[in-house]
Amino acid sequence: MTLLLENVTKRFGKHTAVNHLSLKIPEKEMFGFLGGNGAGKTTTFRMILGLLDATEGSITWNGEPINYDKSHVIGYLPEERGLYPKLTVKEQLIYLGKLRGMNKNDVLTELDSWLERFKVPEYLNKKVEELSKGNQQKIQFISAVIHKPELLILDEPFSGLDPINVEMLKEAVVDLKEQGTSIVFSSHQMDHVEEMCKHLCILHKGSPVVQGSLREVKESFGKKNLVVHAAFPLEFLRDYRGVVSYKKTTEGCELQIENEEVSQEIFAALQGKGFIRKFDLEEPSLNDIFIEKVGASYE
Amino acid sequence: MNKFWIIMSHTYMSRVKSKSFVISTVITLLFIVGLANFQSIIEIFADESDDRIAVMDESNELLEPFSRQVEASGESVEMVSFDGTEEEAKDMVQEGEFDALMTLTLNDEEMPEATYYANSISGNGNQTMLEMQLQQLKVAMATQQSGIDAETLAAIQAPAAFQTVALDEGSRTEEELSQARGIVYIMLFLLYMAVIVYGQMIATDVATEKSSRVMEILVSSAPPVTHMFAKIMGVAMLGLTQVVLFVGVGYALIASKQDELTGGFFEVFGIQDTSISIYIFAIVFFILGYFLYATMAAMLGSLVSRVEDVQQLLMPMIFLILIAFFIAMFGIGVPDSTFVTISSYIPFFTPMVMFLRVGMLDIPAWEVALSIGILIGTIVVLGLIGARVYKGGVLMYGKSSSLKDFRKAMALSKKDK
Numbered sequence: 001m002t003l004l005l006e007n008v009t010k011r012f013g014k015h016t017a018v019n020h021l022s023l024k025i026p027e028k029e030m031f032g033f034l035g036g037n038g039a040g041k042t043t044t045f046r047m048i049l050g051l052l053d054a055t056e057g058s059i060t061w062n063g064e065p066i067n068y069d070k071s072h073v074i075g076y077l078p079e080e081r082g083l084y085p086k087l088t089v090k091e092q093l094i095y096l097g098k099l100r101g102m103n104k105n106d107v108l109t110e111l112d113s114w115l116e117r118f119k120v121p122e123y124l125n126k127k128v129e130e131l132s133k134g135n136q137q138k139i140q141f142i143s144a145v146i147h148k149p150e151l152l153i154l155d156e157p158f159s160g161l162d163p164i165n166v167e168m169l170k171e172a173v174v175d176l177k178e179q180g181t182s183i184v185f186s187s188h189q190m191d192h193v194e195e196m197c198k199h200l201c202i203l204h205k206g207s208p209v210v211q212g213s214l215r216e217v218k219e220s221f222g223k224k225n226l227v228v229h230a231a232f233p234l235e236f237l238r239d240y241r242g243v244v245s246y247k248k249t250t251e252g253c254e255l256q257i258e259n260e261e262v263s264q265e266i267f268a269a270l271q272g273k274g275f276i277r278k279f280d281l282e283e284p285s286l287n288d289i290f291i292e293k294v295g296a297s298y299e
Numbered sequence: 300m301n302k303f304w305i306i307m308s309h310t311y312m313s314r315v316k317s318k319s320f321v322i323s324t325v326i327t328l329l330f331i332v333g334l335a336n337f338q339s340i341i342e343i344f345a346d347e348s349d350d351r352i353a354v355m356d357e358s359n360e361l362l363e364p365f366s367r368q369v370e371a372s373g374e375s376v377e378m379v380s381f382d383g384t385e386e387e388a389k390d391m392v393q394e395g396e397f398d399a400l401m402t403l404t405l406n407d408e409e410m411p412e413a414t415y416y417a418n419s420i421s422g423n424g425n426q427t428m429l430e431m432q433l434q435q436l437k438v439a440m441a442t443q444q445s446g447i448d449a450e451t452l453a454a455i456q457a458p459a460a461f462q463t464v465a466l467d468e469g470s471r472t473e474e475e476l477s478q479a480r481g482i483v484y485i486m487l488f489l490l491y492m493a494v495i496v497y498g499q500m501i502a503t504d505v506a507t508e509k510s511s512r513v514m515e516i517l518v519s520s521a522p523p524v525t526h527m528f529a530k531i532m533g534v535a536m537l538g539l540t541q542v543v544l545f546v547g548v549g550y551a552l553i554a555s556k557q558d559e560l561t562g563g564f565f566e567v568f569g570i571q572d573t574s575i576s577i578y579i580f581a582i583v584f585f586i587l588g589y590f591l592y593a594t595m596a597a598m599l600g601s602l603v604s605r606v607e608d609v610q611q612l613l614m615p616m617i618f619l620i621l622i623a624f625f626i627a628m629f630g631i632g633v634p635d636s637t638f639v640t641i642s643s644y645i646p647f648f649t650p651m652v653m654f655l656r657v658g659m660l661d662i663p664a665w666e667v668a669l670s671i672g673i674l675i676g677t678i679v680v681l682g683l684i685g686a687r688v689y690k691g692g693v694l695m696y697g698k699s700s701s702l703k704d705f706r707k708a709m710a711l712s713k714k715d716k
Contacts, residue, residue, distance in 0.1 A: 049519045068302075071520045078519075082512020087313065098305045099520040143516065 002027050003048065003151060003182065008057035010043055010206075017043040019206040020057070025184055025199070030177050032197030033186035034286075036294055040206040041186040042079055045153050048184075049076055061151060072101030075149030079156050079186075081140050085129035089115075089139055092128060093146060100147040107146060114142045118168060134161050141169060145176060152176060154185035158192060170196065190286040200286075202293055209293045214286075221289050226255040226263050229278035230270065240266060252278065256288070302521040303529045310504065310533025315540065324541055328548055335552040350425060353381040353388050353397040358405040361436070365403065365411075368432050376425060389416060399425065409444070411437050479577060479658035480631060486581045487627050487651055489542075493585070494592040494620045497538050499613065501530060501593055502600030505689075506609045509601065524686040527601075531593045538589075580657050580667075587671070588650025591678050592620060598685035601692030619647045627651040634659035644670050646677035 003025040010018040018040040025031045035041050046052045048059055050066050059066060066074070083092055090111065097107035115121045118138045128136055137160065145152060157173070158166045174196065177183055187193055193200055194214065201211040210217055223244060228234060229252035237255060238246040242262030247254045257263055263281045270276060314320050333340065356362035366378040379397070381388050388400045399417035406412050413433055415426050442452050463473055505527075508514045517526055599612045626648055630639040634656055643652040653670045656662055 051515075051518055068520075068522050074519075076516065076519045078512070078515040080512040080515060082515065084313075084508075084513050085511055091313075095305070095309050096516060096520070099302060099517070 002062065003184070004058075004060045004063075005044075005048070006058050006060075008044070008047060008054045008059060010040075010047060010052065011055045017206050018047070018054075018203075021203070021206075021208055022057075023201060023208070023211065025182065027182050028177065028180050029199060030173070030183045030185065030197045032193035032200035033184060033203065034188075034190065034193060034200060034290060035186070035203035036188075038205075039203040039294075041203060042155055043206075044203070045076075045155055045184075045186070048153060049074065071099075072147055073150040075100075075144040075147065075152040075181075077141060077144040077152075077154045077157055081137055083128045083136060083140060083143070086127060088125050088127050089123050089131075090125055092139070093143055096143045097146050100149075102147050110146045110148075111142065114146065117172065118142075134165050137161060138165070138169070141172070145172075145181075149181060152181050152183045154183065156187060157185055158187065158189065166192075190290055194286040202290060204294045210289060217286075217289065218283055221284050221292075222259055223284055223288075223292075224257050224260055224263065225282040225284055225288065226257050226266065227278060227280040227282065228252045228255070228266075228270070228276070230274060230276045232274035237266065240269070242266075256284075303525050303532075306517075306521060306526055306529035307533040307536065310530050311536045311540075314500070314504075314534070314537050320537070324544060327541075327545060331545060331549050332552065335549070350376045350398040351396075352376060352378055352425070352429075353391065353400045354378050355381050355385060355388060355400070355402045358403060358411075361403040361405070361411050364439075365432065365436055368436055369429070372428070372432060374428055376428070392416060393418060401429065410440065476659060482577055482581060483627070483631060483655050483658045486585065486654055487624060490585055490588050490650060491620060491624050493538055493589055495617065497534050497589070498592050498596035498616065499609070500537075501534050502596040502609050502613055503606060504530060504534070505597055505600030506603050506606045509603070509692075510605050518690070523690040527594075527597045527686060527689045528682075531590070531597055534593065535589060577658055580654060583671070584650045584654040584657075587674050587678065591646065591650065591674065591681065592616065594678060594681045594685045598681070598688050598692075601689040623648040623651045627655050630655050631659070644673060646674045649674045 003023075005021055005023040005025075008018060008021045009016065021040075021044065023031075033041050033044070043052065047054050048066065050068070061070065061074075064070075084095075087095070090108075093111050094104055094107050097110075098104070102110075111124070112121070115124060120135060120138060123131060123135065123139070128139065131139065141157065144154070154173070158169060161169065170192070173183060173185070185193075185197075197214060199211075199213050200217065202209050212220070228237070234248075234253045237243060237253060240262075242258045242265065244256040244258060255266075257266070260281070267279060270279070354362055354366070362378070362380055369376055369378060381397075381400070385400075385402065388397070391397050392400050399415060401416070402414045404412050411433055413429070415429065417426070420426060439452075447455075508517065521529075595616050596613065599616060600609060603609055603612055626639065626642050630636070630642075630652055633639065639652060639656065642648045643656050645652075649670045653667065653674075657667055
């Protein structure tokens, strides 16, 4: 039950939206899809769903191409949210649920439990246009998962939500993963991916620039972050061998260093200079990796 | 197939339950009821008292035969002899005492002449009727003067016998023609209305789904082609509901008023006993015409991303149906002209123009079959193109709506292999 993208390319005229993308998205895992605006995330999702045909390459789920016969095992939360504004939550979900192969009673049972979970049971008979944007998004999320899909694709699931609702939705996503759903989601927010995904891919202008498990990605990145808070000037570290970048903070500085060894050299160099309040070697954040990998080619 | 049903019934149900549908249906039903009771309604508002017309007869011999004649004609006009001066009479007309004043004189040739005074001489049938009666009176007087008796006069005035016989076997008789004409008229109006109303509905529906962005979920659950045709069928079912409702109510009303209406409206339109084949053709052409234009509407609707743009993009389609309508209206008078023949093979005009020819002329079966073939072919081609444009169009969001979008939509759904 793996989702396999092999050498997938999509061109629109002369523009290449996705360029030779190969991915293996393991079963029952959460896969993070990162990329700047226009990186090709939505296009990739649309190809996975069969809304667009790949110019080259193939996409298979469980060894078989994805087509409309499989729509009942696939859930999709599009980036552009949209529901019928004039229909009530109930009518809406019954229709969309039926299209995903459910029957009316199952939809109603599931819908009740989801609304309960999101603490909005009173919305059942409200029209969608009467709901706030955040609440519409909850309904949209329910419409993507109500049929218990095996593969769930979430395009920017948490954008535009307040922190409490983000937590609520995150929990729901994690629960779905625990229950065995394979989830692919895209986000601009690195911390969500970092927190939830075991595997990830950073897409830039249609090409994958980083991919693999979170651990591998971080290790292969090599660079580490070093935070130093001290009672004496740290300016000299700016040109220290092995320091990639230097950022002055109110209490000291934040350094990016080439590898772990450099930290030890700096540690030695700081000895005897004065009082050191903090010396902290950190893993690079996904944010750092993203900015470096994607930002580099912006320059 | 299952998804087809789900989408179709959803389209149908959500429309049937909508306020706009209920309101427009009720209004149309009221209109039909009103139409069926037209006669009674007119009678309610009609003036109950007779029009009173003051007559000043200077000859002293005209008034008597003239009012007898007017009375015999059954018009609700009362002729009153007036003795005062002309000025007094005019004043009384202006005050509303009389509806009009008429002076009768004999001219030099002893023939009657009249002047008609009324507050307004617009429209109202009185003066025309009076003129006709006076004309008759004049004829009667003239013939009497030249010594022709009444019997001879009747013989002179009787219309000449004129019969038309078509030599072609199977050609329409005059009676059949008038019946066919009635059905063609009704069919033209129905198809025209259906295309405009339901085509609009389909295009708006599609555009609404696009603008609310629910489309992306829909096309990820069901193939766009299924979606498009299910939508077309759903709206067709809606149309059927409406038509059945209208026809049902109309029929019930007619049945209840059978006596009043016989020989009236329905005889003119010849819907009493016509051969069954023309009804079958009407249904076939109606269905094909609906599908042709509905497919086009769905395709056009998928190209816009805002409901406001629908009108603009539907314009060419509405022009097409308008042209078809005018050709057909023109063709009713000259169904066998070359122009009508040629346009009956152009698929966008076929449903109306070919039906007109079938109804009015004796057309060889192969001609009908050929035009239906072309029409079905066009529907299939349009369906295929429409489906591709639809698939691409529903994923395309932009502000413009042009031919460029059409090509872009085609490219989006293209398989590059």
